[in-house]
Amino acid sequence: MEPHRAATSRGRALPNVLSIAGSDPSGGAGIQADVKSISANGGYALAVVTALTAQNTMGVTGVHTPPVEFLRRQLDAVSDDILLDAVKIGMLGSEEVADCVAGWLDDVRPAVVVLDPVMVATSGARLLDDDAVRAVLRLAARASLVTPNIPELGVLIGAAPAGSWQEALRQGRELAGRVGTAVLVKGGHLPGPRCPDALILPGGGAGHPGEALVFDGRRVGTDNTHGTGCSLSSAIATRYAVTGDWSAAVREAKGWLEAALGASASLRVGRGAGPVHHFHALPDPRHRQPFTDLAWRDTAGLRHEILQLPFVVGLTDGSLPAADFAGYLREDALYLREYAGVLARTAALAPTETEQLFWLQCATSCLETEAELHRSWLGTEPGPRGTDLPGPVTRAYCDHLVATTARGSYAELVASVLPCFWLYAAVGDYVRDQVRQDGGAAEAAHPYGAWIATYADPVFAEATAEAKLIADRAHRAASPDERDAMLLAFRWSATYERDFFDAHRGPSADAAPSEHADLREGVVLP
Ligand SMILES: Nc1ncnc2c1ncn2[C@@H]1O[C@H](COP(=O)(O)OP(=O)(O)O)[C@@H](O)[C@H]1O
Numbered sequence: 001m002e003p004h005r006a007a008t009s010r011g012r013a014l015p016n017v018l019s020i021a022g023s024d025p026s027g028g029a030g031i032q033a034d035v036k037s038i039s040a041n042g043g044y045a046l047a048v049v050t051a052l053t054a055q056n057t058m059g060v061t062g063v064h065t066p067p068v069e070f071l072r073r074q075l076d077a078v079s080d081d082i083l084l085d086a087v088k089i090g091m092l093g094s095e096e097v098a099d100c101v102a103g104w105l106d107d108v109r110p111a112v113v114v115l116d117p118v119m120v121a122t123s124g125a126r127l128l129d130d131d132a133v134r135a136v137l138r139l140a141a142r143a144s145l146v147t148p149n150i151p152e153l154g155v156l157i158g159a160a161p162a163g164s165w166q167e168a169l170r171q172g173r174e175l176a177g178r179v180g181t182a183v184l185v186k187g188g189h190l191p192g193p194r195c196p197d198a199l200i201l202p203g204g205g206a207g208h209p210g211e212a213l214v215f216d217g218r219r220v221g222t223d224n225t226h227g228t229g230c231s232l233s234s235a236i237a238t239r240y241a242v243t244g245d246w247s248a249a250v251r252e253a254k255g256w257l258e259a260a261l262g263a264s265a266s267l268r269v270g271r272g273a274g275p276v277h278h279f280h281a282l283p284d285p286r287h288r289q290p291f292t293d294l295a296w297r298d299t300a301g302l303r304h305e306i307l308q309l310p311f312v313v314g315l316t317d318g319s320l321p322a323a324d325f326a327g328y329l330r331e332d333a334l335y336l337r338e339y340a341g342v343l344a345r346t347a348a349l350a351p352t353e354t355e356q357l358f359w360l361q362c363a364t365s366c367l368e369t370e371a372e373l374h375r376s377w378l379g380t381e382p383g384p385r386g387t388d389l390p391g392p393v394t395r396a397y398c399d400h401l402v403a404t405t406a407r408g409s410y411a412e413l414v415a416s417v418l419p420c421f422w423l424y425a426a427v428g429d430y431v432r433d434q435v436r437q438d439g440g441a442a443e444a445a446h447p448y449g450a451w452i453a454t455y456a457d458p459v460f461a462e463a464t465a466e467a468k469l470i471a472d473r474a475h476r477a478a479s480p481d482e483r484d485a486m487l488l489a490f491r492w493s494a495t496y497e498r499d500f501f502d503a504h505r506g507p508s509a510d511a512a513p514s515e516h517a518d519l520r521e522g523v524v525l526p
């Protein structure tokens with residue numbers, strides 16, 4: 001039956017790529033790897049299962065092959081309805097299955113067929129009967145490209161596995177000549193720091209029969225090579241369906257696989273040869289949200305704790321002893337002086353003049369606020385540096401900020417200075433609103449009313465809004481690692497903000513130290 005034309009994909013961006021292969025329930029090889037690879041390389045994946053394996057990263061413990069009649073039924077169901085832009089063939093298992101697929105290929109004649117002649121799993125298990133090799137060769141003659149690894153190449157031409165790259169190329173030429181099909185010779189099983197692959201076209205380039213087009217590549221130092229052959233052949237089929245150029249398809253697929261091998265350590269799948277990270281190029285879903293949303297949600301618990309602290313409760317209802325309040329103001333003045341220095345260093349790293357000016361203005365206004373604190377509230381003049389020593393929390397908070405300046409990432413630094421703007425403004429708004437709710441007379445008589453009124457400074461609110469915009473911009477431009485570092489830096493600073501308020505405990509404080517969040521655990525996902 002002719003595929004339903006209305007349902008074809010010709011002319012659309014996403015090609016339909018069918019994988020005919022065995023199932024690997026651990027998801028690293030076989031049809032599962034093919035579907036991921038096709039999807040990651042820009043195709044719409046279809047899948048017809050030849051056999052079910054019971055396997056994981058350690059090995060294969062069983063193979064179950066459904067009746068070939070049902071295989072043919074799956075193949076027909078797909079090709080009767082959907083125009084296939086490319087077909088990739090993997091594990092066949094038996095001669096009967098290989099011949100069934102060959103019969104279907106003869107009937108449907110897909111435009112592009114990439115055959116990965118799977119014989120042995122990376123773990124060593126046999127995935128093809130001995131007497132099926134001839135059937136695979138018959139299938140190879142119907143394919144556009146065959147992608148054997150070194151041992152499979154040897155079996156297909158009846159020779160011992162090649163011991164060198166030159167020998168592998170010679171064997172590849174022989175296979176291309178015998179079956180009249182392009183062959184990709186793969187260097188994965190040879191030793192050495194490089195990992196080349198070579199494309200051998202059956203007739204060769206003009207005047208160069210059997211010439212090999214070599215794609216050099218570095219060998220990634222990893223044991224996570226489960227499913228590399230499956231993933232590569234599916235990627236090549238997909239990229240060929242997109243580009244119509246074998247050389248471009250191999251180059252693009254190989255570059256993608258190298259990066260997938262490199263990113264495999266970020267997965268935690270099994271104890272043996274693990275899978276590659278097919279979707280390494282997809283952005284982490286967390287990073288599609290603005291940094292300020294992530295950071296605010298991440299520190300919701302800390303903010304809740306701050307509002308319950310005896311200091312904040314005492315400041316709000318006026319019961320905070322004057323000595324505690326004065327202690328707080330003194331630490332605040334010491335903090336502001338160090339913080340101004342950190343803001344000046346943030347300015348030095350800013351990517352634009354506008355951001356540089358912004359941080360410098362913030363640094364200046366911190367020093368002005370410090371002077372004002374002394375003049376209006378403490379009745380002293382700011383002393384020379386080092387004459388008044390801060391308490392342990394102020395010291396730790398400042399050390400954290402200074403350490404972040406030393407690491408030199410602008411984005412991380414912006415994240416670490418932000419809580420001093422944002423949390424301070426949020427706590428201030430809360431306290432002011434609480435006092436206002438108690439009525440005007442109470443506000444006028446409130447011992448800290450004048451101080452609380454300073455929280456309403458619109459210039460500070462504007463600066464907080466600008467600092468948040470800068471943090472979101474820096475987050476968008478940051479690498480994934482840097483983004484994680486931003487979230488952690490913000491969380492550290494928010495923790496110190498809490499401890500800073502808690503260091504001035506007020507009348508109802510008990511003696512127990514506040515519990516510190518365990519910052520060694522990973523960044524909390526929203
Ligand atoms: N450690 C590695 N670093 C980089 N590329 C590799 C590595 N191991 C295999 N490859 C690549 O993976 C693909 C599959 O290769 P290979 O291991 O030879 O086949 P198979 O997975 O079929 O045994 C090839 O492109 C090969 O160059």
Ligand SMILES: Cc1ncc(COP(=O)(O)O)c(N)n1
Pocket residue numbers: 021022023024029030031053090091118120121122127225226227228229230231
């Ligand atoms: C179902 C199935 N098909 C193929 C392979 C080969 O995998 P590799 O690419 O590691 O050689 C496998 N282990 N399982």
